[in-house]
Amino acid sequence: MKKVFFTVCMLFGVFCFSQNISKKYNSVYKRYEYFAPDGSMIGYEQYNNVLKQWEYYSTNSSQSPQTRQPTQYRDPQQLDISNLGNVLSTKQNRYNNNVSKVQTAINRISDHLRNLQIPDERKQNVFGAFENSCMKQMPNINYSSDSQADSLVQFLYDCVNDQLKNN
Structure with a gap:
């Protein structure tokens, strides 16, 4: 009885908490690609060396491949040049x-x-x-x-x- 109960619990846990999106590294493009259960790519994640962060790009069918935009965007850091004049004059x-x-x-x-x-x-x-x-x-x-x-x-x-x- 314990073995049957344990087996049923394990199968229930596997089916309820199973992964529905898979992540795979593409060494050609140097990025991680995300795939739906049917095998279609739903997005990819690429490292931005300039901003030092990972950016996720969605490949939804509503967007054409040329107009993909990163979903993570960070405003450029504003430079504080208020003391620059003092430094230069010194x-x-x-x-x-x-x-x-x-x-x-x-x-x-x-x-x-x-x-x-x-x-x-x-x-x-x-x-x-x-x-x-x-x-x-x-x-x-x-x-x-x-x-x-x-x-x-x-x-x-x-x-x-x-x-x-x-x-």
């Missing part, structure tokens, strides 16, 4: 300040070289060495970076000190 101010910092250092070095109490011929040699060794070999930097501007100023001072020791 970056431009930092650039301007660092350019003036480097130019001030070059002007101070030139003034210091002009005011040295050495013969004019040696002064010209030091200016020429500063122009050739320091100014022409000055590394390209990102002037909106304070640390790079400071290292460039330090490079100029070290270079001119080396030129004064050698000349």
Whole structure:
């Protein structure tokens, strides 16, 4: 009796809760396809790499294949550009300040070289060495970076000190 009751319950459960739609992966189109019990495709699900989500497309007979629309749609995310102007003006101010910092250092070095109490011929040699060794070999930097501007100023001072020791 227990075996018959168990068998009847199992059959009842299978028939009542049986699957009526099947899902199959199509590796050619790289999507999941949904089929009705009669074997006709009722829709498919495809991954959208741009939105990083799965989108389900229905293949109802009321729609032609060219006009299929995804049933899941998400509005594009609105960009918040309210702080963009502040960021750009801050970056431009930092650039301007660092350019003036480097130019001030070059002007101070030139003034210091002009005011040295050495013969004019040696002064010209030091200016020429500063122009050739320091100014022409000055590394390209990102002037909106304070640390790079400071290292460039330090490079100029070290270079001119080396030129004064050698000349």
